[in-house]
Amino acid sequence: MSSRESRVSRENTDDELRIVLLGKTGVGKSATGNTILGRDAFKAEVSFESVTKxxxxxxxEISGRRVTVIDNPGLFDTELSNKEIQREIRxxxxxxxxxxHVFLLLIxxxxxxKHEEASVEIIxxxxxxxxxxxxxxxxxxxxxxxxxxIEQCLEKPGSPLMKLIEACGNKFHVFNNNQTEDRTQVTDLLQKIDNMLKTNGGSFYSCKMFREMEREKQEQQIKIIMDRLRERExxxxxxxEEKERMKMMMEEERQNQDKERKRREEELKREIREQEKHLREIRDEMRQERE
Structure with a gap:
């Protein structure tokens, strides 16, 4: 046992370290799991077609400490539907x-x-x-x-890669899965995870957090549905209201037309009466002349 392995073991005596591997098919998730465990536990990916279904x-056990690794299928792949992804994540x-205790995002x-750039949003x-x-x-x-x-290979500050690393609290590590016999890279990873655990107060990502997140998503979906229903209503x-307004306008127009029609009828009647009166006056004059 190396001094580094002993230190990691002392700091976490009898503790189980629980690791979830995240990443797209072809990034070496299964090989990484095998490197951590020190044996061929996962069937390594030989192509960009997902082996893990x-x-x-x-x-x-690493230095007397139990380490559990979960390799999951295409959370970052597109062949699964959202429903299938959610079921598999649960x-x-x-x-x-x-x-x-830790999600390892493999890149x-x-x-x-662009897909890796969207990793934070997906997580x-x-x-x-x-x-x-x-x-x-x-x-x-x-x-x-x-x-x-690795620092020499990282991009400039403000680049998409550096933004991703910053979003993850500037926590990163490097693995060479072609040198599985090099346990230093594993113990260094465990030490970095332990440092992260100290920063997080020894906490882990709990099922309660996942349920709260799911509840928030459901509430958000309900809110979206209610907002759409309200918008539709x-x-x-x-x-x-527009129909009623048009109806009122049409009724008002009809009433105005009726008023105009009545006005014209009254005007016509008045003209007729005046014409009849004038005609009577002419007849009266003619009769007087004859007499």
Whole structure:
């Protein structure tokens, strides 16, 4: 047992460390799980087609400490529907009760895509904002570093990659899954996780947090539905009001037309009476002349 392994063991005597691997198919999740456990527990991905179809749990002892790793299917992949993803995430959380200490977000060195850029948003939507307190970026393909350090390979401040790391509390580590015999990278990872646990007051991402997040999402969905119903009701009311207004306008127009028609009828009658009077006057004059 190395001095580093002994230190990690002393600080966490009899504690179980619970780890959930997150990432897209092809980033080396299964290989990373095998490196942590020190054995071929997970079937490693040999292509970009997902090997893991459902969450898998494996455990081992590292320096007298129980470490449990969950490898889950495509939370970041597109072949699963939202309903299937939510069902699998609930299953994943239930497999690692009372809850994971850390989410390891796996990103291959040199392959930071738009999808990886959206990782934080995906994690927040799936586990809630608090989950970022328990999230660490784990770069795979550490052999690509050659003789450089990870700090030398990171992008400039303000870049999408650095924003992702900052969102995760500047917590990151590097793995070379081609050197599984190098246990230093594992004990270094465990030490960083322990430092994160101290920062978080020894807490973990609990099922209660997940249930609260789900309840908030349900309440938000209900609010969206209620807002849509209210908007629809307002639209219907507005339409009814418009119909009533048009009806009143048509009624007013009809009344005005009736008034105009009556006015013209009265005017015509008056003209007729005047004409009849004038005609009588002419007849009277003619009769007087004859007499």
């Amino acid at each position: 459902e969450s898998q749990r494996e455990s081992c 299953h994943c959380i239930s497999m690692i009760l009372p809850g994971p 291959p060195l040199g392959r930071f895509t 927040q939507e799936t586990f809630g904002e608090k989950s970022l307190m328990y999230t660490m970026v784990l770069f795979t393909r550490g052999d690509d570093l050659k003789n450089r350090t 307002e639209l219907i009311n507005k339409h009814e």
